[in-house]
Amino acid sequence: MSKLNRDIIFFILKELQNDNKSLHSCLLVNRTWCETTAPILWKDPITRYDLTDNACNILFNKMLLHLSEESRNNLKNQGIDLFVETCQQPIFNYISFWKHLDLFFLEHHINHIMEFFKVKSKKKKSIVKNEVLELFINNDKKYISLSIPKYFNTHLFSGAEHCFSKLEYFYCDKYVDDNILKELSMLSTSIKKLELNVRYGSFGGIIELIGAQKNLNQVNLTYDNEDYISNDTFEYCQKPLEESLIKHADTIQYLRMDWEPITNLLSYLINLVSLDLGYLTHLRSMPYNWYHLKNASLPLLKFLKANYIPSKILASIIENTKGYLIEISIHHNNLDDNHFIQAIYQNCPNLSYLNLALSNNSYKEFQNLLINCKFLNKLEIISISYSKIDWIILFEILANFSPISLFKFKFTSTYFYWEYRQRDLKLFLCHWKDRHSMLLQIASKGSCMYITANNPTQQQCQAKRRKLKDLLQRYKDKGIIKKYDIIQADI
Known part of the structure; x- marks a missing residue:
């Protein structure tokens, strides 16, 4: 087995790529196996392992060993010595294997090592940061994912056009400079998954980045509730953002938005497979928003998650699907539980997972749901404070009418219920x-x-x-x- 050619070894390792223990064993077979395995283990070392803080520090210190002699001398000439002892050079150029660049990780550990070596000068910190980032951001590298923290320095992208030309995933914090997004939109047009923590204000950079992509498949738009904004300002800011997504209606299959759409965006996303809708608690509900949701036809939808969207609207969304829904997770305000539950069991024959807050007037329809959804595998039920469940009735229904496939449960109730009603x-x-x-x-x-x-x-x-x-x-x-x-x- 140790004499297999590299193509066969690579094929074997591809099958083992999610099995860290087996991959570590492969490192020890011989040099050929080691050289073929190392790039897989170091493709994304930050997320591959559940790293402790100490392990992250060790990993980062290993990265510092890749600094050139010129870079080390440059640091020493500035009065910065990050190496307390002579260390052996790495066997491989591990950084060359990295395909997922997480600048949150780098920023955090650059700051940590500055504290460890008691480097307080802003100028010295900037010098160290630039030296480390140049290890990762250069035209010898080509990443498939990029995560950028807030207030990141824009000039570090210059001269790195090749580095980000094949990105497939991008995440940024809500305070990232618009200029970074605009520059990235000129460097990368291949992003498939986009995650943005947005805030009110100018979305010029975000809109340009979205518009530049050729095969945008997954979009996650999160919004912090603490960022207070009036209805009018919110609509003014969010409308052009939603309209930019309409241009990708043919390719977007996964969408998360932390607010109810203010445009008819969903009417265009006919290929949507997964929809996750939130609700901004500091905004009052705007009636025409619900109209956009109510009339959306999502024939291919498989996954639906929603928070505080009226159950009447959710029922309409489910009724406008074509029977492919397999997972539903709903936290709503119970305006019409019976209609909503009817919509589920009449339109979701393949449902395998359900999470919902039940009210005490919907037991009969819940029973019908158990009878009709024969593939239900996991059930999560929440008893909310303003509409408590009679658990005795509910448990009786579950015991008598649960499909054979159902065996995974999560039951959530109010303060100390389970301790006192065993x-x-x-x-x-x-x-x-x-x-x-x-x-x-x-x-x-x-x-x-x-x-x-x-x-x-x-x-x-x-x-x-x-x-x-x-x-x-x-x-x-x-x-x-x-x-x-x-x-x-x-x-």
């Missing part, structure tokens, strides 16, 4: 004994583990939590539960 859960588990062993998550909003005062209430709650764990463990021992978790709700 009987409800016990009845559900008892009735599940002849079914597929379940994967169960129990979540609470306001868990007792977050009560810090040393008082009887805390002690009582902790005792209830222990009993809850004991209950779940007993049913795990019986084989009814395969795995369980008790977690703090993230809503």
